[in-house]
Amino acid sequence: MHPLFDLTGKVAMVTGAGTGLGAGMSKGLAGAGADLLLVDRIDTDETAKDIQTMGRKAMSLAADLSTLPAIEEVVRKGIEKFGHIDILINNAGIIRRTPAIDFSEKDWDDVMAVNAKTVFFMCQTVGRDMMKRKSGKIINIASLLAFSGGITVPSYAASKGAVAQITKALANEWAQHGLNINAIAPGYMVTNNTANLRKDPERTKSINERIPAGRWGMPEDLQGAAIFLASKASDYVNGHVLLVDGGWMAR
Numbered sequence: 001m002h003p004l005f006d007l008t009g010k011v012a013m014v015t016g017a018g019t020g021l022g023a024g025m026s027k028g029l030a031g032a033g034a035d036l037l038l039v040d041r042i043d044t045d046e047t048a049k050d051i052q053t054m055g056r057k058a059m060s061l062a063a064d065l066s067t068l069p070a071i072e073e074v075v076r077k078g079i080e081k082f083g084h085i086d087i088l089i090n091n092a093g094i095i096r097r098t099p100a101i102d103f104s105e106k107d108w109d110d111v112m113a114v115n116a117k118t119v120f121f122m123c124q125t126v127g128r129d130m131m132k133r134k135s136g137k138i139i140n141i142a143s144l145l146a147f148s149g150g151i152t153v154p155s156y157a158a159s160k161g162a163v164a165q166i167t168k169a170l171a172n173e174w175a176q177h178g179l180n181i182n183a184i185a186p187g188y189m190v191t192n193n194t195a196n197l198r199k200d201p202e203r204t205k206s207i208n209e210r211i212p213a214g215r216w217g218m219p220e221d222l223q224g225a226a227i228f229l230a231s232k233a234s235d236y237v238n239g240h241v242l243l244v245d246g247g248w249m250a251r
């Protein structure tokens with residue numbers, strides 16, 4: 001492996017690591033040598049097993065990250081277990097689909113809480129530990145909807161716009177302390193998050209027609225970007241939102 005991408009000896013915390021993109025990126029980082037702290041409110045044992053089979057350490061931390069005390073506890077446990085956190089991927093997220101005219105306050109608040117507020121406070125809590133060591137890589141998972149408004153997902157679009165802006169705001173303050181804060185904006189990916197969307201033949205057809213790569217993304221498609229942004233290779237990349245979308249935004 002090229003030394004710029006080698007994550008041997010690094011500890012990564014990934015939220016939403018039990019399934020989908022979080023599981024895919026966790027395995028990608030493990031493949032590059034990292035040990036993993038796997039956080040989710042669902043079971044992460046399968047991801048942990050896959051990582052251990054690769055010869056890396058993995059610890060499952062069950063948590064609902066909706067509140068600040070839960071965030072502080074999971075970060076404390078992670079640091080207690082592995083000593084420090086070098087890489088944080090804020091991937092846990094939810095989506096609610098309802099036309100804007102009928103959109104409820106609950107669907108607004110739930111989505112904004114996990115997708116935006118939790119991302120900021122995870123960054124702050126882990127950032128404090130990284131700051132002490134003058135080193136750290138934070139990767140926030142945004143979306144195409146950090147750039148465009150989407151259809152029937154108003155709180156999701158607002159929250160992902162916030163993820164892009166949190167990423168830039170923190171990069172502005174923390175780059176001087178040796179931290180790299182960046183984001184990945186995935187395109188249309190095959191996971192639970194898009195299960196309902198993929199049942200809609202009309203939407204699926206129009207989405208398929210716009211993806212230059214000619215297919216939806218798979219969790220493995222984020223591994224290269226995650227390793228890049230987690231490694232020395234990206235030491236002079238700050239506040240960037242990296243599209244991994246099969247070319248969707250180029251259309």
Ligand code: NAP
Binds near residue numbers: 019039091
């Ligand atoms: P997913 O399959 O639904 O996985 C997300 C994981 O995060 C789930 O295990 C979920 O648990 C967990 N989670 C949600 N809220 C949580 C909380 N409060 N505390 C702890 N864990 C929580 O979704 P995915 O597609 O892999 O999405 C991962 C990230 O990528 C999300 O931020 C999503 O917005 C983003 N993204 C996805 C796509 C796509 O096309 N799939 C595109 C762009 C961006 P529950 O199942 O219990 O909610």
